[in-house]
Amino acid sequence: MRSVLLALPVAALLGCATPAIPQVQAPVAVAAASPQTLRARCAKGDGPSCTELGVRIERGDLGGSESETAASYYEKGCSYRDASSCNNLGWLLHNGKGVPVDLSRAADFYRIGCNLDSGQACTNLGNLYEHGLGVLEDTFSAGLLYIRACELGFAVGCRNEGLIRETHFGRVGEDPSWARKCYARGCKLGDAGSCVNLGNLVRQGRGGPVDFDRARQLFTQACDGGDLLGCNNLGFLYEKGLGVPKDMCKAVAAYERTCKGGEQLGCTNLGHAYEKGACLPKDTRRALALHARACDQDEPLGCNNYAAALERGEDVPQDLSRALELYRFACDKKEPLACHNLGRIYEEGNFFPAPQDLNLAVQYHRIACDRAHGKSCAALARMHHESLGGLRPYPPWERDLRERACQQGYTEACSTTGTTLPENPAPP
Secondary structure: OOOOOOOOOOOOOOOOOOOOOOOOOOOHHHHOOOHHHHHHHHHOOOHHHHHHHHHHHHHOOOOOOOOOOHHHHHHHHHHOOOHHHHHHHHHHHHHOOOOOOOHHHHHHHHHHHHHOOOHHHHHHHHHHHHHOOOOOOOHHHHHHHHHHHHHOOOHHHHHHHHHHHHHOOOOOOOOHHHHHHHHHHHHHOOOHHHHHHHHHHHHHOOOOOOOHHHHHHHHHHHHHOOOHHHHHHHHHHHHHOOOOOOOHHHHHHHHHHHHHOOOHHHHHHHHHHHHHOOOOOOOHHHHHHHHHHHHHOOOHHHHHHHHHHHHHOOOOOOOHHHHHHHHHHHHHOOOHHHHHHHHHHHHHOEEOOEEOOHHHHHHHHHHHHHOOOHHHHHHHHHHHHOOOOOOOOOHHHHHHHHHHHHHOOOHHHHHHOOOOOOOOOOOO
16 A cells, blocks of 8 residues: 555645734824814824724714715825825735726825825835735835834834745745745744744745744743744644653643634644544544645645545545645745645556656656755655655765755654754754
8 A cells, every 4th residue: 555644744834925014003192083083184184193093084083074084084195295194005006996997006005105204005015016906016116125124113014025035036046044034033023923933944944944832932022922823833843842841731732722713724733632632532534624725725734634635545546647736836935745745646657647757757846845845855865865856865865855854853764864853953
């Protein structure tokens, strides 16, 4: 019977860059003013007063009329060079809040706000460029706008700059070490998502040394700040015993919290716990339902785990073509376990409709290894040693790959290198 790598938890995958939801903090003198005072000031050209009126109408604190809308006040405020008004009007046009969606005009107002030094507006304009909404798609320009937002001290901009640096969008070269710096700044500015992404890099050893203890601190900080992916990833560390004592019950508690909050990565990891019967009664049907639910919402690990069930034909009819399709989808979304499974399939060559292709096996194992999947690093070392898939024996490379496999928790590689799994590696 072919071996099938079962569902394993994984730290959060990176998503798309995040738009900046307007969060206007008006000066006390403005925030405390009566509507009559604000209207008088706005009429005389005071931009912050116009912005405050728009915010109050959006919140429902001030009943507007046909002529007195949030959009009308934001447009006045923007004409008076108030950056927050420009950003907020762009947001309304971007999302169709009280006005028809008009992405081109949204871009115009975000641009004005960015030129007036609004980090939020720069971030939102970058989001439009990244996805080609109302403007021509241009990820290089998006990256420059995120850099500008981060320089202005806007935390989400730092996170989005990190994503650009890490994932090689546009003409910005891939640079995970620089991404670490972006995420570190965003995390310091209070963005929990930046803390999660930095934790992922230090856990994986991308852009610097592996540091499980620092990853634990970052995931804990993010989870305490309400970020569900931080909670999920903390559970991953407890499940694997990376930088913390191995404790499946703590892992399950983290996954349950994540899943109940609506984050599907936590649901599929909870499914894995049911599959193993770890700190939970073994229930493969419940596990399958959680994997299917996550995959239905395009969660890559959930699709990998559901594909594994389809490959085995356990609790669901065997469907190898569908399994292969889901593995490819998940790998394209940078899920390392799915890439590893594709590498295994193409190396074995007994999986219809995927004939043996050792060159493809090497490609998929390399992607998975680069994403900190230890077993794929060990597989690459073995393929080097055996001259498979166009690789050639080279002991230094083989040893490095086995050391990486060991560091990422694949203990079978540790004995062949003399390396032991680090508890608390030196900080970068």
